[in-house]
Amino acid sequence: MPLLKLLSKTQIRQKYCGPGEYLGAMSYVLSNISAFRYHRIPPQILVLCPPIPDEDCDRQRLRLRRDLLVNHVLGFPLHTLVYCRNSVTHGTLLERHLWSGQLPSEAIWETDHGVQVTSPLFTLLIVAPCASEMQLVMMAYEMCSTFAVFKPSDPMEKALKDAYASHQLPEDFGWKRSTNQKGEVTNLWQRPPLIQIDDLLDYAESNRSLRGGKKLLNAARQVSGVTASPFEVQASMLFGLSRRLGGEGLSCFENNYEIALDQKAKKIVDKEKVCADLHFVSADGSRSVIVECQGAIEHGKLDAGIRDADRVTALQSMGYDVVLLTFKKMSDKESFHTVTEMLANKLGYPYRPKTDAMKTREDELRRELLIDWATLGEF
Known part of the structure; x- marks a missing residue:
């Protein structure tokens, strides 16, 4: 059974008779950072959590203070949406935001x-x-991609482990948890995209006149494609953003580029096709370079490492030039510049040293970008 379903326009009209007008008792409408955190929660975690208490039945917020989902995931203050100006509050428990x-x-x-x-x-x-x-x-990027980052609290981790052990939960609900080199579970989850990039662009364009709409449209235009991990997002932004924004201005790539293998390559990896993390193409289309993001999670297990090595060999057998990028190399600015210059040379693009202003903006971008991804949205 799906955990979420979209309200129809009829249902919305039944709940709201107009801007700022409120009909009947309503539950909380999670918004802002609380909504972002909710969309990051794997379904197998959600099914273990009891409902959040209704606002009208918990006037003193006693049950809300003890609620599992709010305490261990959404956090306080709980950000909600309201439609009347006199309902706006800025408290330690509730932060009510007005949509008029x-x-x-x-x-x-x-x-x-x-x-x-x-x-x-x-x-x-x-x-x-x-x-x-x-x-x-x-x-x-995260909402348009095939991953989410979610760190269960200790009680949630135990409840999840017990539920799996007792066969009370199916394996994944469509969300699959990644493991590290030791086979231990991580905070990275694979799932279908929540938003299609074309839908994001259309939505931002149609709502550009609303508060935040123009900013969202600018952000949507910077999303280069569908990625599978924060590492791939970070690499995409550092390579692809303009130098004015702190990147390297190498936007001539496609994320998760699907490559059909020839007969020789198929024998190496026993697959019909593979996906390249970042596939760069020269301006005249005559040269291409594949950048593979070698992370400790998605590429970290021993058998995955063997598969990656086989995949690189297969791609090289087809004439592709493959560059391996580690997180350590990306996070060291000088090492990353070396990789970028090499990549530009392979593609036939001139590499020019950055101005002082560009260097300052790159430092600012790196401070925002190279973070613990689980903390994204804590502004």
Whole structure:
């Protein structure tokens, strides 16, 4: 059974009779950073959590203070959406944000946890005014990609382990948890994208006149493609963003580029096709270079390492030039510049030293980008 379902326009009209007008008792509408955190929660975690108490039945917030999902994931203050100016509050338990105009399309989702939540698209629009430009790009990347970062609390980790041990949960609910080199579970989860990039661009364009809309449109235009990990996002932004924004200006690449293998390559990896993390192409289309992001999680297990080596061999057998990028190499600015210059030379692009202003902006970008991804959105 799906944990989320989109409210129809009819249902929205039944709940709201107009801008700022409120009909009947309502549950919380999770918004802002609380909504972003909710969309990061794996379904196998959600099914273990009881519903969040209804606002009207918990006037003193006693049950809210003890709620598992709020205490261990969403955090306080809980950010919610309200439609009347006199309902706005800025407390330690609740932060109520006003939305006084007409709701955009696909704005509110119903959940199985006694609350509603702003949809992924609407969530990005709402957080746009309070997030930095680069934070918004990072959040948009995650929602448009095939990963989420979620760290269960110790009680949730134990409950999840017990539920699996007793066969009370299916294996993944469509979300699969990644492991590290030792086979231990990590905070990286693989799942289908929450937003299609074309939908994000259309949504941002159609709502550009709203508060945060123009900023969201600028952020949406910086999302280069669908990625599979924070590492791939970080590499994409450092390579692809303009030098004015702190990147290297090498935007001539495609994320997770699908390559059909020839007969010789198929024998090496026993696959029909593979996906390159970042596939760069020269301006005239005559040269291409593949950058593979060698992370400790998604590429870290021994058998995965063997598969990666085989994949590189297979691609090289087809004439592809493959560059391996580690997180350590990316996080060291000088090492990354060396890789970038080599990549530019391979593609036939001139590499020019950065000005002092460009260097300053790169330092600012790196401070925002090379973070513990689980903390994304804590602004």
